[in-house]
Structures are given as structure tokens and as C-alpha cells.
Amino acid sequence: MPELPEVETLVRELKPHVIGKTIHKVIIYRSLPILPLKPGKFIQSVESKIIVDLTRRAKYLIFHLKPELYLLTHLRMTGKFLLKNHLKLPGKYHRLWFHLGKQKLLVFEDVRCLGKMELATKVTISQKLSRLGAEPLSKKLNISYFHKRCNETIRPIKAVLMDQSKIAGIGNIYASEILFKAGIHPERQAKFLNPLERKQIIQTIKLILKKAIQLQGTTVSDFRRVDDKSGRFQNFLNVYGKVGQPCPKCAQLIQRIVQYQRSTFFCPHCQH
Structure with missing residues (x-):
């Protein structure tokens, strides 16, 4: 399972490529058990949103969207985000495609489908995040x-x-x-x-x-x-x-x- 350093690595590598990009289209190739929402509701909530920031909390990637919405992703055992140019067909383990324009594609791939995504209008209302302890690299861990x-x-x-x-x-x-x-x-x-x-x-x-x-x-x-x-x-x-x-x-x-x-x-x- 990716731990803090792996998730932090993804955040740092993804940021230059996704900040300021609009999610023009979302294609879901497998929703369960990754998404808690029905596919249509998830697509409706995320499409046309702009990615204004990408941060990390523990092992979660947090996409900050505008208008205000947060996409929280936990990779679990085999989840990963990949940046691709335009693809005609999905890979065997591609679960979601986020089209970012100019043939840029953010792919969520998960062999075992254990990864989780959830939407929140505020980060502070996420029950999963509220239960987390101190960040290891923060001053709180003293x-x-x-x-x-x-x-x-x-x-x-x-x-x-x-x-x-x-x-x-x-x-x-x-x-x-x-x-x-x-x-x-x-x-x-x-x-x-x-x-x-x-x-x-x-x-x-x-x-x-x-x-x-x-x-x-x-x-x-x-x-x-x-x-x-x-x-x-x-x-x-x-x-x-x-x-x-x-x-x-x-x-x-x-x-x-x-x-x-x-x-x-x-x-x-x-x-x-």
C-alpha cells in the first residue's frame, strides 16, 4: 500500500500538470467499489470543475476543485494516477479517465479495485480525515x-x-x-x-x-x-x-x- 512518501511523490509530480486544468470530461470504466456515488452523480459533480490545488493528508490525495468541491482519493493497495496523452482505448485496469483538455488525460488505474474516492464540499466535514492523527512531518508531532x-x-x-x-x-x-x-x-x-x-x-x-x-x-x-x-x-x-x-x-x-x-x-x- 502506498504510504506517505509515495502519496507525497504523486502530489508533487501531478501538481504542475493538473493545477489550473479544467476537468472537461469524466469516463468511468468501473465505479464499484471505488465510488460511493452513482456514476452519473459523480460525473455531474466533477465535470467542468477547475483543479485549483492538489494537497495530501496522510495517505489521501486531495484535489481542490472550483467551484468549491474536494475530491479525496485513497489509493489503498494498487491504486495509482497516471498522466497520459490521448488514448483511444482504456487499459485493462483503468477505472476512471479525467480529460483535462489538449489531449491530456489523468488516469486512475487500480488492479484490485480497492481504491476509494469521495467528494466533500469542505475538507473539514470528511469523517475519514477528521479521524486522522498528527502529520509525521509537521510540528504537531513533537x-x-x-x-x-x-x-x-x-x-x-x-x-x-x-x-x-x-x-x-x-x-x-x-x-x-x-x-x-x-x-x-x-x-x-x-x-x-x-x-x-x-x-x-x-x-x-x-x-x-x-x-x-x-x-x-x-x-x-x-x-x-x-x-x-x-x-x-x-x-x-x-x-x-x-x-x-x-x-x-x-x-x-x-x-x-x-x-x-x-x-x-x-x-x-x-x-x-
Whole structure:
């Protein structure tokens, strides 16, 4: 699933091509389960709108439309936006086409059809966004905020990092990498981490995510940028997906465990 760095990469790459463009025509090749509205209603609401901005909140892309309307998109497992010149026929997994004029096409592609789109007249009224926690790269994620979030739970620290109501945008890949870099075992209970360990985790969150954004995200399976190219951070992963391989720090073998039905990768020697 695309995480914060992948979605931020898409936003940055899409922006120069879509800001100021009018959505002249929308073609829906598959609406369910992507759209909550009936296809005709969605088309009527979006066509003729101008894209005035494109932002990100956690793992959501937010298209700011004029007259005032917001198109919120969550890519889930295999969703992606691609920029294409005029196409005569849709690709096998094309779900929506947004015609932006001058033969420019914004394509939403989704192999597994798990992506979601919704419309809102105001971003603040979106229930999905209102439930999200602090942005990892914002000033809100500070020592005071993190202390409170850790002290209110005895869950493992990896589960806390992936809890979108506490910290929004971190998924399985980056949670494993953050904890390795910070030297914290993923099964440690958040409540019992000491202040120095918590500070180290916050600093590492920001460091890892900034580097991943700089390298256009991580491609380990489905993520592609708007030009259909891969990200590059996968070349710098230390533990994720590397079970049985030597730790880059101590050479002991990376281990894998399952937490909350998700794989966790770590070094038993370097992470305490």
C-alpha cells in the first residue's frame, strides 16, 4: 500500500500538470467499489470543475476543485494516477479517465479495485480525515504529543506508529525501517519506552520519511509514479522484506514476526 512518501511523490509530480486544468470530461470504466456515488452523480459533480490545488493528508490525495468541491482519493493497495496523452482505448485496469483538455488525460488505474474516492464540499466535514492523527512531518508531532499517545496504550510501538488516528501516513514498510534505525524492538510496549527512546523515534520518523520522499518513494510491488516509473527508496531498505539476510549493522540475520496480521522485520541484536 502506498504510504506517505509515495502519496507525497504523486502530489508533487501531478501538481504542475493538473493545477489550473479544467476537468472537461469524466469516463468511468468501473465505479464499484471505488465510488460511493452513482456514476452519473459523480460525473455531474466533477465535470467542468477547475483543479485549483492538489494537497495530501496522510495517505489521501486531495484535489481542490472550483467551484468549491474536494475530491479525496485513497489509493489503498494498487491504486495509482497516471498522466497520459490521448488514448483511444482504456487499459485493462483503468477505472476512471479525467480529460483535462489538449489531449491530456489523468488516469486512475487500480488492479484490485480497492481504491476509494469521495467528494466533500469542505475538507473539514470528511469523517475519514477528521479521524486522522498528527502529520509525521509537521510540528504537531513533537515530544509532548508523542508522550501522550504512548502513555495511553500498552500496545507494541509498531502498532502505535501504524495507528492512523495517532500518526497519519506511516505504514508497514516505514514502521519497520523507522524502528530499525531507532534501535527499538517492534514488540516493545509503547507505554514503557523511556523519554530518550521516544525522542529518538520522532527524530527517526522525520529522517526516514524525508529521505523516502527525496527518493520518490518505495516500489516493492505495485507503486508507480505518474510517469509509471518506480521509486528508489527500496534500494536503501535495511530490514523490510529482508528476512534471513544479514543485518547491515551487525551481520546477524534479519527476522520476521507477524503483528496484527502484518509482517514485521527487525534485527534481534540491534533492536532492544
